[in-house]
Amino acid sequence: MSTMVDAQLYPWQQAIWQRLHTAHKAGRLPHALLFTGADGLGKNQFATAFAQSLLCNALSDSGRPCGQCRGCHLCQVGNHPDYKRIEPEEAGKAIKIDTIRAFVDKGVLTAQMGGYKVVVIEPADAMNSAAANSLLKTLEEPVPWTVIILVTSCPGRLPATVRSRCQRTTFPVPPRKEAIVWLKAQIEQGDPSLFLAMASGAPLLAKSLAAPELLQERAQMMAEFQAALNGQQDPVVIANRWDKLELARVLNWMNSWLIDMLRLKFKAQPPSLYNPDQCQCLQVMAQVLDSKVLYSMLDRVYEANRTLNSQLNSLMVLEGILLAWANSKKITIRV
Numbered sequence: 389m390s391t392m393v394d395a396q397l398y399p400w401q402q403a404i405w406q407r408l409h410t411a412h413k414a415g416r417l418p419h420a421l422l423f424t425g426a427d428g429l430g431k432n433q434f435a436t437a438f439a440q441s442l443l444c445n446a447l448s449d450s451g452r453p454c455g456q457c458r459g460c461h462l463c464q465v466g467n468h469p470d471y472k473r474i475e476p477e478e479a480g481k482a483i484k485i486d487t488i489r490a491f492v493d494k495g496v497l498t499a500q501m502g503g504y505k506v507v508v509i510e511p512a513d514a515m516n517s518a519a520a521n522s523l524l525k526t527l528e529e530p531v532p533w534t535v536i537i538l539v540t541s542c543p544g545r546l547p548a549t550v551r552s553r554c555q556r557t558t559f560p561v562p563p564r565k566e567a568i569v570w571l572k573a574q575i576e577q578g579d580p581s582l583f584l585a586m587a588s589g590a591p592l593l594a595k596s597l598a599a600p601e602l603l604q605e606r607a608q609m610m611a612e613f614q615a616a617l618n619g620q621q622d623p624v625v626i627a628n629r630w631d632k633l634e635l636a637r638v639l640n641w642m643n644s645w646l647i648d649m650l651r652l653k654f655k656a657q658p659p660s661l662y663n664p665d666q667c668q669c670l671q672v673m674a675q676v677l678d679s680k681v682l683y684s685m686l687d688r689v690y691e692a693n694r695t696l697n698s699q700l701n702s703l704m705v706l707e708g709i710l711l712a713w714a715n716s717k718k719i720t721i722r723v
C-alpha cells in the first residue's frame with residue numbers, strides 16, 4: 389500500500405476541493421467519483437489528499453486533513469485499513485479482474501474503523517474489460533460509506549456503463565498567468581512559458597520538461613528529424629538511436645511537431661505552438677510539405693501512440709514512421 393505523505397493541493401485545485409468538501413459535509417458525496425483531465429494537472433495527488441480527508445477524524449473547516457489524528461497517521465505511514473489504491477502491477481500494464489475482485493467484494497468494502505472506506509483506482513483506464521465489468525457490479529449496488537475514486541486522463545477508454553455511474557469532475561488547465569507564477573517558483577532555470585507551451589498548459593508536466601537533458605534530447609531529435617526529411621541522414625540509423633530513448637516521449641515530440649507544422653500552414657502565430665522555440669525549423673519543413681502528408685504522418689504517430697502498451701517491437705514502429713517521413717517530400721511533389 390502506498391503512503392499518502394504527499395497529500396498536497398495545488399493552487400488550481402482549490403475550487404474543486406471546495407466543491408467536493410461541501411458535498412461531503414452536506415452528506416451528498418456520491419459513492420463513485422471520476423476524476424478526468426489532462427496529464428500533469430495533479431489529479432492523482434488530489435485523489436490521495438481527498439481520500440485522506442475522508443479518513444481524517446478531525447477535519448478542519450476547510451476540509452483539509454488535520455495530520456494529527458489516528459486516521460491521518462495511518463494514512464501518512466501508508467497503513468490505513470480503509471484505504472486502498474488499485475494500480476497496474478507494472479506501469480503500462482492492465483489492471484486485472486482478480487485485483488478488482490479482491491477489493492470490491494462486499495465483505496472487504498466494509499470499513500474497519502467505522503468511517504469511510506476509500507478505494508482509488510489509477511489509471512482507471514488501465515482496467516481490462518473483465519475488470520471494468522467486475523467493478524460495474526459494485527457501482528450498481530453501492531455499499532454505504534464506501535467511496536470509489538476513478539482517476540484517468542482518457543475517460544473515453546472506460547466503458548460508458550462505468551462512466552455513467554460515477555459523478556465526473558473534470559480538472560481544468562489552470563489560467564496561463566497562474567500556472568507561470570507557480571512554475572517559476574518550481575524550476576531553477578529555463579523559460580517557464582516555453583515549458584508550459586510544450587506541456588499544453590499542464591503545470592506538473594511542464595515542470596517535468598524543465599530538465600536540461602530533456603531539452604538537449606529534443607534539440608538533437610529535431611536536427612535528426614530535419615536531416616531525415618532532407619535526405620541527409622538514414623532514417624533507419626535515426627530509428628535505432630531513438631529506440632534507446634523513451635518511446636512515449638519520442639512519439640509525443642513528433643506528435644507536437646506535426647501539429648505545430650499544420651498550425652503554421654494555417655498561419656497560426658508562434659504563441660499558440662507547442663514548440664515556439666523551434667518555430668523556425670518547423671516553418672521551413674512545413675513550407676515544403678503538403679498538409680495531406682502531414683495529416684497522414686500524424687495518423688501514423690497517433691496509431692503508434694494508441695497501441696503503445698502493446699508494442700512488441702518499438703524499433704519497427706520508429707523505422708516505419710521515419711521511413712514514411714523521409715519520403716514525405718517526394719509524396720508532396722506527387723500530390
Ligand SMILES: [Zn+2]
Nearest residue numbers: 444454457460
Ligand atoms: Zn486527521
